[in-house]
Amino acid sequence: MTHIAGPRARAREGRSSLLARHWPASDASVPEIRHAVSAFALAHGADDPTLYDVALAVTEAAANVVRHAYAPGSVGDIEVVAEAHGDTLEVVVSDGGEGLRAGPSDGLGVGLRIIAVLAASFAIRSRPGRGTEVWMRFLLPR
Amino acid sequence: MQRAGERAPTRRGDELSVRRAALLQVNGRRVNEAIDRGAQDVKRSAFVCECGNIGCNALVELDLTEYEAVREDFDRFLVIPGHEVDGVDEVVERRDGYVVVAKIGTAAAIAADTDPRSGAGR
Numbered sequence: 001m002t003h004i005a006g007p008r009a010r011a012r013e014g015r016s017s018l019l020a021r022h023w024p025a026s027d028a029s030v031p032e033i034r035h036a037v038s039a040f041a042l043a044h045g046a047d048d049p050t051l052y053d054v055a056l057a058v059t060e061a062a063a064n065v066v067r068h069a070y071a072p073g074s075v076g077d078i079e080v081v082a083e084a085h086g087d088t089l090e091v092v093v094s095d096g097g098e099g100l101r102a103g104p105s106d107g108l109g110v111g112l113r114i115i116a117v118l119a120a121s122f123a124i125r126s127r128p129g130r131g132t133e134v135w136m137r138f139l140l141p142r
Numbered sequence: 143m144q145r146a147g148e149r150a151p152t153r154r155g156d157e158l159s160v161r162r163a164a165l166l167q168v169n170g171r172r173v174n175e176a177i178d179r180g181a182q183d184v185k186r187s188a189f190v191c192e193c194g195n196i197g198c199n200a201l202v203e204l205d206l207t208e209y210e211a212v213r214e215d216f217d218r219f220l221v222i223p224g225h226e227v228d229g230v231d232e233v234v235e236r237r238d239g240y241v242v243v244a245k246i247g248t249a250a251a252i253a254a255d256t257d258p259r260s261g262a263g264r
Contacts, residue, residue: 100177100188102203102239109173109190109199116172124173125180126187133180 017044019082025066025095029078033062037082037091044084047141053118054089054138060111061093061134069097069132087142094133100126156229157248163194163227164249167219168256174209174220175258181206191240193225194249200225202240216257217245 019040023029037058041051062078070076081092112134115122119136126132170192181187188201189209200222212220219231220240226233231243245253254260 100201102188102201109170109201110197112173112176112190113166113169116169116176122176123179124177125182126177127184135180 017084019080022077022079023062025070025076025078025097027066030059030062030066033078033080033093034059037080040082040084041089041138041140044089045140045142046089046138050089050138050140054091057115057118057136057138058091058093060114061091061136064111064134065093065095065097065132069095071098084140087140089138089140091136091138092133093136094131096131099128099130099132100124101128160230160248161252163230164245164252166194166196167192167230167245167249168252171219171253171256172258175213178206178209178213189220191222191225192219193221194227194230195225198222198225204240208237212242213259215244216260217250217253219243219245219253 017040019036021036023033034055038051038055041054046054058080062080065076065078076096079092079094081094083090112124115134115136120139122134122136124132124134170190174189174192177187177189184206186203186205187209188203191198191200191202202220202222204220209220212218218234219242221231221243222239223236223241226241226243229247230245230249232246233241234244235242244250
């Protein structure tokens with residue numbers, strides 16, 4: 001999937017620091033993703049309040065993938081890209097699942113509403129049958 | 143008649159309920175604006191119900207042009223039929239799968255103060 005932002009391109013050009021990994025879309029991956037992104041944020045200057053916001057928002061985004069992205073019985077991945085440049089931390093959590101669908105969501109909306117409160121800005125890219133991408137931007141203290 | 147252990151509704155309690163519902167709706171609008179920002183190569187998308195009911199997770203599918211039409215007015219929100227909140231919403235339009243509500247009173251003021259398209263929201 002093409003990301004909303006272009007963290008990989010910026011990292012290739014040496015303008016930023018990048019974390020990019022895949023995890024299987026399973027419950028066990030959620031805390032691993034939280035720890036990996038939190039460690040990355042901490043290494044790039046996040047203070048405690050920012051760290052809390054990043055950890056919770058990423059947890060919600062990853063949990064949404066586990067719970068909602070893929071049809072029952074199918075397997076898939078969670079892709080996480082985090083990029084620090086200047087006073088900004090961008091995190092993109094994406095999947096190759098079914099995309100946002102109309103109807104009762106059994107919790108999807110709650111996670112997105114939490115992210116809406118925690119991130120300085122965010123965007124959601126969803127295409128039917130081709131996955132969802134949640135892009136979040138946090139401000140690092142300087 | 144008020145029963146033991148039951149609190150009578152108060153003006154302040156009503157006001158807090160209205161504020162809570164209005165803030166939930168504003169939060170739903172933030173999510174939908176994020177979906178709209180990411181909708182670069184699609185004509186339709188699922189959007190969250192912007193009602194003020196705690197725990198509502200419903201999504202409804204709209205053409206992006208329909209969504210933009212709702213967003214033209216800062217006090218207009220899209221909700222699933224039946225999710226309107228008394229004292230907060232006034233239904234102004236009924237569409238296929240959703241209704242457009244206008245905020246009234248305190249809720250309208252909160253919607254104006256937090257309108258992301260006026261630069262007031264996050």
